[in-house]
Amino acid sequence: MSGARRSPITGVFTIAGLVFLWAPLLLVFLFSLHSTGSLTFPFEGFSTRWYDEVFSSEEIRTAARNSLTVAISTAIVTLILGTLAAYGLTRTSSRLRGPLSLLFFLPITLPGLFIGISLLVVFTRVEFSLSLLTVTIAHLVYVFPFFFLVARAALERLDPALEETATDLGASRWTVFRRVTLPQVWPVLVGAACLAFALSFDEFVITFFVIGPDSTLPMYIWSSLRRTIDPSINAISSLLLAFTILLFVVTFLLTVWSERRRRGRSLAEDPLVLTGPAEGAA
Amino acid sequence: MAVGWDRWLLEYNTRRTFLRRAGFTTLAVGAGPTLLAACGDDDDDGGGGGTTAAEGPAKAPSASGRVDFLSWEGYDIPDPLKPWKTENGVKVKATYIGNHDEIQTKLKAGGAGAGYDIITYYQGYKPLYQELDILEPLDEQKLPNLKNLFPYFASKEGNFWIDPDGTRTGVPWTWGSIGITIDTRRVKSMPTSWHDLLEPEFKGRVAIPDDPVGAFSLAAHIQGSDPSMTTKDDGEKVFDFLSQVAAQSTGVSPSFGDATTKMTAGDADICYQGWAAMNEFAAAEGVNSFETEVPKEGSFSFCDAYALPAGADNVDTALAWMNESMDPTVNAEAAVVLVGGVTVADAVKELPKNIASLYAYEDLDALLERSPFYNNPPIESDEFVTFEEVQKRWQEIKAEAGS
Amino acid sequence: MRVGPLALTAPAAVGLLLFFVAPLVAFGVYSFLTGGLYEVEAPLTLENYKEVAETDSNRTLARNSLVVGLLAATFSVLIALPMAYWLRYSAGRWRGLVLFLIVASFLASYLVRIYAWRSMLGRNGAINRGLESLGLIDEPLDFLLYNRFAVTVALVHIFLPYVVLVLYAGLAPLQPSYLETAQDLGAGRLQRWRRVVLPLVAAPAVSAFLFVFVLSAADYVTPQLLGGTSGVMLGVQIQVAFIGTGDFAYGAALAFAMLAGFLVCYALIALGLRLTKLDRVRFVS
Numbered sequence: 001m002s003g004a005r006r007s008p009i010t011g012v013f014t015i016a017g018l019v020f021l022w023a024p025l026l027l028v029f030l031f032s033l034h035s036t037g038s039l040t041f042p043f044e045g046f047s048t049r050w051y052d053e054v055f056s057s058e059e060i061r062t063a064a065r066n067s068l069t070v071a072i073s074t075a076i077v078t079l080i081l082g083t084l085a086a087y088g089l090t091r092t093s094s095r096l097r098g099p100l101s102l103l104f105f106l107p108i109t110l111p112g113l114f115i116g117i118s119l120l121v122v123f124t125r126v127e128f129s130l131s132l133l134t135v136t137i138a139h140l141v142y143v144f145p146f147f148f149l150v151a152r153a154a155l156e157r158l159d160p161a162l163e164e165t166a167t168d169l170g171a172s173r174w175t176v177f178r179r180v181t182l183p184q185v186w187p188v189l190v191g192a193a194c195l196a197f198a199l200s201f202d203e204f205v206i207t208f209f210v211i212g213p214d215s216t217l218p219m220y221i222w223s224s225l226r227r228t229i230d231p232s233i234n235a236i237s238s239l240l241l242a243f244t245i246l247l248f249v250v251t252f253l254l255t256v257w258s259e260r261r262r263r264g265r266s267l268a269e270d271p272l273v274l275t276g277p278a279e280g281a282a
Numbered sequence: 283m284a285v286g287w288d289r290w291l292l293e294y295n296t297r298r299t300f301l302r303r304a305g306f307t308t309l310a311v312g313a314g315p316t317l318l319a320a321c322g323d324d325d326d327d328g329g330g331g332g333t334t335a336a337e338g339p340a341k342a343p344s345a346s347g348r349v350d351f352l353s354w355e356g357y358d359i360p361d362p363l364k365p366w367k368t369e370n371g372v373k374v375k376a377t378y379i380g381n382h383d384e385i386q387t388k389l390k391a392g393g394a395g396a397g398y399d400i401i402t403y404y405q406g407y408k409p410l411y412q413e414l415d416i417l418e419p420l421d422e423q424k425l426p427n428l429k430n431l432f433p434y435f436a437s438k439e440g441n442f443w444i445d446p447d448g449t450r451t452g453v454p455w456t457w458g459s460i461g462i463t464i465d466t467r468r469v470k471s472m473p474t475s476w477h478d479l480l481e482p483e484f485k486g487r488v489a490i491p492d493d494p495v496g497a498f499s500l501a502a503h504i505q506g507s508d509p510s511m512t513t514k515d516d517g518e519k520v521f522d523f524l525s526q527v528a529a530q531s532t533g534v535s536p537s538f539g540d541a542t543t544k545m546t547a548g549d550a551d552i553c554y555q556g557w558a559a560m561n562e563f564a565a566a567e568g569v570n571s572f573e574t575e576v577p578k579e580g581s582f583s584f585c586d587a588y589a590l591p592a593g594a595d596n597v598d599t600a601l602a603w604m605n606e607s608m609d610p611t612v613n614a615e616a617a618v619v620l621v622g623g624v625t626v627a628d629a630v631k632e633l634p635k636n637i638a639s640l641y642a643y644e645d646l647d648a649l650l651e652r653s654p655f656y657n658n659p660p661i662e663s664d665e666f667v668t669f670e671e672v673q674k675r676w677q678e679i680k681a682e683a684g685s
Numbered sequence: 686m687r688v689g690p691l692a693l694t695a696p697a698a699v700g701l702l703l704f705f706v707a708p709l710v711a712f713g714v715y716s717f718l719t720g721g722l723y724e725v726e727a728p729l730t731l732e733n734y735k736e737v738a739e740t741d742s743n744r745t746l747a748r749n750s751l752v753v754g755l756l757a758a759t760f761s762v763l764i765a766l767p768m769a770y771w772l773r774y775s776a777g778r779w780r781g782l783v784l785f786l787i788v789a790s791f792l793a794s795y796l797v798r799i800y801a802w803r804s805m806l807g808r809n810g811a812i813n814r815g816l817e818s819l820g821l822i823d824e825p826l827d828f829l830l831y832n833r834f835a836v837t838v839a840l841v842h843i844f845l846p847y848v849v850l851v852l853y854a855g856l857a858p859l860q861p862s863y864l865e866t867a868q869d870l871g872a873g874r875l876q877r878w879r880r881v882v883l884p885l886v887a888a889p890a891v892s893a894f895l896f897v898f899v900l901s902a903a904d905y906v907t908p909q910l911l912g913g914t915s916g917v918m919l920g921v922q923i924q925v926a927f928i929g930t931g932d933f934a935y936g937a938a939l940a941f942a943m944l945a946g947f948l949v950c951y952a953l954i955a956l957g958l959r960l961t962k963l964d965r966v967r968f969v970s
Contacts, residue, residue, distance in 0.1 A: 009767060010767040010768070010770045010771035010775060011771055011775060013764065013767035013768055013771065014767065014768045014771045014772070014783065016764075017764055017765075017768045017845065017849070018783065018786055018787070020764075020842065020845070021786070021787065021790040021842065021845060021846065022786065022790060023805065023811070024798060024801035024802055024804070024805050024842065025790060025793050025798070025801065027801055027804050027805060027811055028793075028797060028801045028804075031804065036567075036568045037566060037567040037568045038546065038547075038567055038568055038569070039543075039547065039803070039804055040546075040547045040548065040804060040807055040808075040809035040810060041809050041810070041811070041814045042809075042814075081696050081697040081700065082697065084693040084694065084696060084697065085693065085694040085696075085697035085698070087690065087693055088690040088691055088692065088693030088694040088695075089690075089691075089694055091690035092689075092690040092691045092694075094691050096691065100694055100698060103698060103701055103702070103706070104697065104698075104701065106701075106705070107701070107705055108896075109899070110709075110944075111899060111900055111903030111904075111920070112903075113903050113905060113920055113923060113924065113940070114709065114712070114903075114940060114944070115705065115708075117712060117923070117924075117927055117936070117937075117940065118705075118708035118709045118711065118712035119704065119708050120391060120927065121708060121711055121712050121715060121933070121937075122704075122707065122708040122711050123391075124390075124391045125711070129397065130391070137704055138704075140700065140704070141700075141701065141704050141705045144697065144700075144701065148697075173689065198792060202792075202794050202795055204795055204796055204906070205795075205904075205905075205906065208924075209927070209928075212397065213350045213352070213375060213377055213397050213398060214375075215377070218794065218795070218796055221794065221796050221797065222796055222906075223355075223377075223378050223380075225540070225796065225800055225910065226378070226380040226536050226537035226539050226540055227355040227378060227537065227539035227563075229539065229540075229543050229567075229800075230566070230567065233797065233800070234797070236797075237793065237794045237797035240793075240794055240797075241789075241792060241793050241794070244792040245789050245792055248788065248789075248792065381929065383928070383929045383930070383931070384928055384929075386723060386931070387723060387927070387928045387929065387931065388928075390723040390724065390931075391723075391927075391928075410722075413722070414722060414723060486827065494929075528914065529914070531913075531914060532831045532913050532914070533831050533912055533913030533914045533916070533917075534914075536909045536910070540910075547803065547807050547808070547809060547810075548807065548808040548809045549803075549807050549808050549830060549831065661722070670722075670930070670931075670932070673929065673930040673931075673932075674930060674932075677742065677922060677925060677930065678740065678741070678742040680914075680917055681742035681743075681745050681746050681917050681922070682741075682742050682745060683914035683915075683917070684832075684913065684914035684915030684916070684917065
């Protein structure tokens with residue numbers, strides 16, 4: 001890359017963009033350590049009391065546990081159904097490919113408001129009580145397209161020759177999948193499942209409509225935002241951010257390690273590798 | 283204080299000025315004879331003259347397990363109930379609302395399996411809740427503490443807590459009057475009139491909670507009409523006033539807590555439809571400069587009652603909770619926490635001075651005449667502004683406030 | 686061999702039909718029913734749509750939503766483009782770190798991010814305090830919060846990382862050497878942008894633009910927390926119709942009217958892309 005590419009304008013935009021993105025987040029972190037209950041300046045002093053409150057709160061623990069349950073369930077079910085769907089779709093030449101692709105992609109095009117309310121309408125009509133189960137179902141609908149797009153892109157990129165050879169050599173379809181396809185794509189799938197997890201964990205817009213008496217962490221934060229706000233919210237979100245980042249770093253390292261092991265290639269050459277699981281979201 | 287109380291109780295029981303108070307609705311007029319009977323019943327305050335067959339002394343059921351609570355933050359009175367909860371091994375799972383209408387929505391949407399065991403309702407909402415079929419009758423045999431209530435709260439006044447046929451649907455346990463809340467750090471003197479909110483100095487500095495019925499009731503009162511009987515023409519004046527107040531605001535806040543935070547953060551100075559509890563909310567954030575007062579035009583009073591929603595499964599514990607809330611000590615502590623009024627006679631002497639002085643218990647008549655308990659706008663009516671109209675116009679007012 | 690793989694898509698397809706398509710249809714049907722109190726009744730009617738069209742405030746809200754959506758989408762793309770370009774061509778060894786920072790900010794909680802802007806834009810917020818301490822202003826700026834500006838800023842903040850990543854991926858096929866060649870052949874910077882970079886990035890940029898536009902215009906949380914009186918938006922009305930007024934039929938009609946609006950926008954933009962032939966730009970390597 002030559003020096004002619006190094007345009008100062010784009011560099012300035014990038015720095016400004018990063019500052020814009022991180023300033024509010026750092027502010028959240030700063031106030032999570034505030035010694036008083038105020039969320040505006042002047043800043044009185046430092047204290048970890050809000051973190052203490054968060055860790056000792058039964059309510060927060062329960063909400064976090066519920067969020068985890070829903071997110072893990074969502075990720076696992078999405079992983080299974082999504083992989084099957086993506087594999088099926090990329091390996092078939094049926095005319096239904098187009099319509100099915102559209103179906104799998106459709107939920108992304110609609111704001112969460114629609115998904116949430118339409119499910120609320122149906123659950124109410126059939127008198128299916130609202131609970132964490134309804135939340136999980138709603139999350140599955142919301143998250144599925146994200147996973148599907150990534151999985152499909154990954155499966156499409158594979159060299160079909162490998163699978164054909166294996167089949168020709170007599171391997172059953174299941175064996176082909178298990179021993180040829182899967183070893184090549186599992187890191188991407190796991191990454192996409194983590195994306196599904198993260199999306200579900202932080203989901204609020206749809207959850208708002210289909211949740212029953214139980215609470216998830218975003219619902220807890222929302223109800224806190226409507227009562228008297230205090231920095232324990234900041235503490236929760238700082239912890240959440242740290243946790244989610246950690247999750248992604250681990251996933252990313254896992255992906256990179258397995259890619260490198262397989263291909264023995266230098267990472268710096270392939271810009272797409274560095275975008276990690278997010279690449280499929282394009 | 284004790285001397286003042288006995289005297290007041292005596293006068294309260296013998297006065298026939300009940301009917302004058304609170305701009306009562308037609309329902310109250312219909313309940314007139316029974317009201318007088320209730321007044322006359324000095325010894326039997328526990329049933330409002332109705333269905334309590336004396337099958338033996340009333341006894342609170344045993345409490346245990348988990349109670350699913352749905353209502354405003356703070357209304358689950360966690361601290362005042364703590365001894366009772368610990369003693370009975372009761373755990374509370376609370377869902378807080380920011381807006382009264384969320385209660386009926388969650389109950390209707392969740393269906394029979396919504397699973398809430400205890401809710402509250404603002405007195406005016408009773409007819410609507412009965413229409414929606416979401417209230418269960420309360421077994422007074424399991425509520426021995428009903429005898430502790432002031433006669434007013436034990437009566438069939440305005441059909442708020444007891445039906446004309448004697449069925450009880452609510453246990454009133456807290457009340458208060460709406461007022462103007464200010465942050466004295468920036469507002470040096472308390473405005474004396476609601477119309478002061480429209481002054482230029484408050485442009486863009488008014489906080490308003492998102493409570494269509496409350497906002498309307500208050501505005502109707504200020505304009506001189508009863509919100510449950512406001513003619514369509516008068517209604518236009520009321521909505522007009524509301525639009526002006528909304529135009530003065532920084533936007534309608536999704537909740538009282540949010541309105542409080544806007545003020546503590548310095549983005550608003552004064553609250554329309556303020557609540558003394560906001561003083562406490564602010565104090566919890568470290569800001570001790572809030573004050574709430576009722577201006578000269580008066581306002582409306584709210585009384586919240588615990589109720590049993592349809593589909594409740596832990597009924598006994600819910601009833602035990604309601605019973606406990608009428609215990610003088612608990613009732614008093616609740617009033618302290620919520621900066622509100624007590625519904626239990628003996629609770630007054632347990633109140634600290636600053637809470638007891640909030641409401642002139644010695645002249646409740648006058649207070650309730652200035653700030654009455656109103657009913658909600660009717661569900662259907664050709665003559666008066668309806669509940670649905672209030673909801674819709676409120677949304678429009680919010681939408682147009684910035685233009 | 687043909688039917689086999691297709692069967693694998695069945696569970697997901699059935700699931701989506703059951704829990705996505707069917708509910709949407711039911712929701713759509715609601716808009717033609719008569720709204721009762723927190724329920725709907727049988728008589729089919731067009732009343733709801735009539736009411737949607739006749740309520741004046743809906744026009745205000747629709748306009749607000751449209752404006753906010755367009756502004757949020759425009760600014761997201763305008764800011765993201767130089768960032769993506771820098772990442773692709775000028776980042777060097779900083780690329781990993783910057784990408785990490787961008788993705789990490791994407792992971793922050795949606796609600797808290799919205800709320801964080803109150804601490805930034807309020808009277809006693811970071812910006813006002815900062816400007817005051819630098820001596821640049823005497824009185825705090827009141828126009829930063831509780832209006833359309835605040836809502837737009839928060840929405841851009843939420844969607845920017847996503848748009849950067851999309852555009853970055855879009856630029857991936859364009860090797861730096863191609864741009865160098867263009868420069869060597871005499872193309873000025875502007876020309877390189879207009880004739881090489883922009884056509885390639887147009888399709889992903891437009892899809893990102895649409896994504897941000899639709900989700901921003903339909904947002905119902907940000908306006909409630911940051912919108913004040915001028916930033917009220919349509920999504921809130923729909924939410925309120927279901928959890929508030931109780932007129933489900935009207936809410937459904939409003940929602941589908943909004944959806945129709947989005948579809949019109951999609952169609953217009955697709956048409957625009959086709960007319961400028963930008964939808965057929967492919968990178969042939």
